[in-house]
Amino acid sequence: MVTTTAPPETIPAGRKRSPSPKGRNDRSRFLPWAFLAPGLVIYSVVVVYPMLYSAYLSLFRWDGVAPKKIFVGFQNYVTLLTRNEVFWVALKNNAIWLLAALLVPTSIGLGLALVLNSRFRGSHIFRSIFYFPAVLSLAVVGLIWTWIYHPDLGLANQLLDALGLKVLKRNWLSDPQIAIYPVILAATWNAVGLPMLLFLAGLQTIPPEMHEAAKVEGAGPIRRFLYVTFPLLRETTLIVLAITSINALKAYDIVYAMTNGGPANRTQLLSTWMYFLTYNYNEVGLGTAIAVVLFSLTLIFAIPYIRMMTRKV
């Protein structure tokens, strides 16, 4: 067995010893963490800690103010699932909202993107017009649509009156059977802009040659969409669906602005019901238990989205 011993490196006077390869490796290994540290600290303090603390609070009965919290274990979850009727109303509304959000604004967004992707005079203006509702805050959107739906003074009923469709007039936001749908419509008006923009960006990455080739092969516009455009938009579509789902589960302000969760809590979402229980009705334990449920539901959509995004990087 031959062993070799490297002669000690001679360092000229006045020069510092350069780090060994091991030292360099250590440093480069920790460097990214050093850069990430400030962000991680802030994230931990303002996101991770409150999340964990919320989960902790969900195990107590507490009014949010009293110095003492009473430990009740998972009782708040049991109460939610077995005795809190509004929780189930809110969960159902969230499911309807999610389904509508996945189907309606995404389809309209895709349709608008396809139209606006073709170059025609004024296409930029139309892009801005269709994107405009997306820049409004949901509270403002809620205010606008609340007046549109006003039973006596609102545009919706007056328009139906003018068109001779009195039979279709409704108390849009006060009929407990339908109240959630007008709110979803208002949210849709606001939600179309983002998918449209993402699809437009996706469409512009498709090489024109692909369409040219399909055209030469005799494919019509529908076949070209089904076999060229749509498959090549797969990644964009997945991102749009993930973002839309997460936004749908996060929906809060528009319901708060338009109906305050009413009438009789029929338009509550998990997010709004969480707020009302926590801040209005002194049920911090129940409210934070909803927060945990909502967080778990959001993860179902967030995890695939995060994996997809990190895989790309």
Add this chain to the structure above:
Amino acid sequence: MKSPIRQTLLTAIAFTGLSWPIVSASAQDAKPPVPSGNITVSFWGIATQPWQVMIDDFQKTYPNLKIKWTKYSTDEIKQAVRVASAAGKLSDGWFNWGGSLASPYEDGGHALELTPALIAQYGVDKNVVPAAVDLARHNGKLYGIPVWVRPMTIFYKKSLFDKFGIPEPKTFDDLEQACAKLKANGIIPFACGGKFSWMTMRTTDFLIEHFAGPALHDKLFAMEESYNSPAVIQAFTKLKEWVTKGYFNDGFISLDPNESLPLLFQDRAAMTFQGPWIEDQNIIPAHQDPNNYIPIVAPADQKPVRVSGFQEQIQFWSKSKPDQQKAALLFASFITTPEVAKKHVSEFGSPSAVVGVFPSADRPITTAMVKWLQSGVQLYLPTDQALPQEVVNAFFQAQDSMVLGSLTPEAACAQIQKAVEDYKASH
């Protein structure tokens, strides 16, 4: 929750300030201490309330003291105070209502208790009318300095009543006849915005006062009597009857209170259940003649004569630094000094909780309300301040569900009573 309700049974003669109890010599001599050095006091108040006029005057009088006013909406301030108290970082002073909206901070030790010594030192006993002080007390103790007293009642539009030859309702029957006549003439009797449930609650409270009477009503608030009582079921049944007869505007249950007022301004509705603040916040800004909107004592046909009402106060953080706490107390004491309150009454709003301060002549609505308060009308807390908030949730849900037809009056009352029992079992 028991004692404050009874304490709301107040003789309004106290509002005059004429019957003011003799103030002890020590209280009269006591002067609020003025902290030295430059001090900034954090104060949380509602954005639509005119605090700035008082802050400016205070800072002019005490140049070393600054009030930093953080503005919130009505619901935001409730949230902000709750979160801050849980985090142990309240402002030095904050605006609050009373009853169950304030009691968690009082019971939790967050709000400073105004001891008899502090009450005397900051002039609360000589400056603020006893009625307002009594409304603010919780379990016999005071935790804030009342600034305003807000009675709530029925307003009618005089021009519409005159047009249809309807006399001012003096009794419950008169009121029902007025509703029937208005409805027959195509006018909505009541403009209501029930989106937050509390505007509908004002009518419910009035009906409970009418059918149950003051004694039972107070026992309900104290959770000593059952909401399954026949009188309460009668009140809920009457509310449902009024809804069915179309005595409220279409879809009122989801309308914002501010969205319902245009119906009154446009002569489509003739009455509303409101407080004196609509004079400054709605009627005058809409260029309506305030003399055309007449507040009447809601005719419950009961003795003593009462309407619902509440006080609004400034509370102080018990853990503020001593100088900040003194300055916050001084600010509240300053704005409740009769001279200051009188000077700013037209901008700061009425009815003031300060002795001898009356609305200006160009505020006929508030003037009328102060007058009938002075003539013996008493106040009871509205349900959303009288009951614990956990029960208020059930009350709102039951009331609105009944209005929408998904609960019978009996079932609605049973649901409220169940919430009362749950609350009592867990507290």
